[in-house]
Amino acid sequence: MIKRLLIVSLFFxxxxxxxxxxxxxxxxxxxxxxxxxxxxxxxxxxxxxxxMKYPRSSKNGNIAYVGIEDWTGGFWPGALWYLFExxxxxxxxxxAIKWTETLESNxxxxxxxxxxxxxxxxxxxxxRLTHNEKYKDILIQSAKSLCKRYNEKVGAIKSWNDKPSLDxxxxxxYPVIIDNMMNLELLFFASKITGDTIYKHIAIKHAEKTxxxxxxxxxxxxxxxxxxxxxxxxxxxETNQGFAHNSTWTRGQAWGVYGFTMSYRETGDxxxxxxxxxxxxFFIDNNRLPxxxxxxxxxxxxxxxYTSPATAQSNQLTYIPRDASAAAILASALLELSxxxxxxxxxxxxxxxxxxxxxxNANYLxxxxxxxxxLLMHCTGNANRVSEVDKPLMYGDYYLLxxxxxxxx
Ligand code: GLY
Numbered sequence: 584m585i586k587r588l589l590i591v592s593l594f595f596x597x598x599x600x601x602x603x604x605x606x607x608x609x610x611x612x613x614x615x616x617x618x619x620x621x622x623x624x625x626x627x628x629x630x631x632x633x634x635m636k637y638p639r640s641s642k643n644g645n646i647a648y649v650g651i652e653d654w655t656g657g658f659w660p661g662a663l664w665y666l667f668e669x670x671x672x673x674x675x676x677x678x679a680i681k682w683t684e685t686l687e688s689n690x691x692x693x694x695x696x697x698x699x700x701x702x703x704x705x706x707x708x709x710x711r712l713t714h715n716e717k718y719k720d721i722l723i724q725s726a727k728s729l730c731k732r733y734n735e736k737v738g739a740i741k742s743w744n745d746k747p748s749l750d751x752x753x754x755x756x757y758p759v760i761i762d763n764m765m766n767l768e769l770l771f772f773a774s775k776i777t778g779d780t781i782y783k784h785i786a787i788k789h790a791e792k793t794x795x796x797x798x799x800x801x802x803x804x805x806x807x808x809x810x811x812x813x814x815x816x817x818x819x820x821e822t823n824q825g826f827a828h829n830s831t832w833t834r835g836q837a838w839g840v841y842g843f844t845m846s847y848r849e850t851g852d853x854x855x856x857x858x859x860x861x862x863x864x865f866f867i868d869n870n871r872l873p874x875x876x877x878x879x880x881x882x883x884x885x886x887x888x889y890t891s892p893a894t895a896q897s898n899q900l901t902y903i904p905r906d907a908s909a910a911a912i913l914a915s916a917l918l919e920l921s922x923x924x925x926x927x928x929x930x931x932x933x934x935x936x937x938x939x940x941x942x943x944n945a946n947y948l949x950x951x952x953x954x955x956x957x958l959l960m961h962c963t964g965n966a967n968r969v970s971e972v973d974k975p976l977m978y979g980d981y982y983l984l985x986x987x988x989x990x991x992x
Pocket of ligand 1: 762824834964
């Protein structure tokens with residue numbers, strides 16, 4: 584009995600020793616990032632208010648803006664809401680309200696699946712922080728619009744409309760991307776707020792189908808799965824933004840960890856928790872993850888057995904860029920997952936804190952006045968088009984701020 588007790592104590596001491604050392608990111612790091620955000624976003628806000636467009640990245644030394652139709656529009660007001668949440672300053676609340684409300688007409692947008700990103704990060708945060716009833720109605724209508732892209736035979740929400748595959752070999756008619764897991768949060772919210780289970784039903788079906796077809800045996804992920812709407816079966820499994828069809832695009836893997844963690848929170852379904860844990864383990868135990876825990880844009884770039892489609896242009900790059908946005912998404916997901924993962928929780932928390940420590944130092948966090956007003960440097964949007972490579976990305980900033988607020992709590 585005493586021997587067993589000693590072994591158990593030794594085990595917990597080892598766990599504590601291995602993962603306990605970096606239990607929390609320091610409050611100093613958190614305040615440095617939010618102070619930097621206040622300075623950077625003051626500039627970004629002035630410029631955005633003149634352009635009345637959404638800051639997304641930078642190009643040729645200037646801020647790159649997008650219009651209301653772009654999938655990233657909700658991250659700008661979302662980041663402003665997080666800055667308000669941290670500072671409690673009216674100036675950020677006013678800015679967040681103003682930019683959230685510019686997105687109103689997107690509640691009827693059925694052109695793609697990204698309405699979850701657009702509306703839940705903006706209006707969803709706004710509703711959480713202000714309880715504005717009008718926001719609730721807009722979110723419900725947004726969820727209705729997203730559901731229009733659901734096909735019961737397939738059991739998943741269509742991400743994009745008809746799209747040629749990256750190698751041009753076929754046209755995908757029902758492409759579903761791993762990123763789409765993120766849009767389910769809007770549906771879970773709509774069921775909770777209306778009491779109508781249809782939204783949650785669709786979200787669960789989508790998560791189940793993604794679990795079935797997007798994941799490989801080792802819990803790495805395909806980026807895109809294309810479905811046959813007659814049989815409901817997967818007909819193509821490929822990449823669009825990753826290095827190769829059989830590779831693992833790191834941001835996609837991070838979307839998956841986040842999406843399945845959130846799906847577990849909303850359903851209590853242990854299959855989703857298990858998937859989130861296995862996807863997280865694939866990411867953080869990967870021997871190709873650099874020691875600062877900020878991944879390359881894809882785990883398998885230039886690795887034997889992985890061939891980039893001929894039409895992809897990432898071979899024009901003379902180095903392998905990192906993707907700090909993938910790291911920020913993963914950190915936020917891991918902090919939530921650490922609460923549900925039992926004894927593995929310490930590992931996830933420790934890794935999230937290592938990521939956040941890396942992202943809040945000068946290697947990744949911009950100096951005030953630099954980086955066109957964004958926070959994170961070294962993100963990769965789409966290496967296959969050599970687009971937004973080694974640049975800031977608004978969604979990288981958004982998930983960094985979200986992760987730091989989660990760490991603070
Ligand atoms: N959802 C698109 C991306 O992550 O680039």
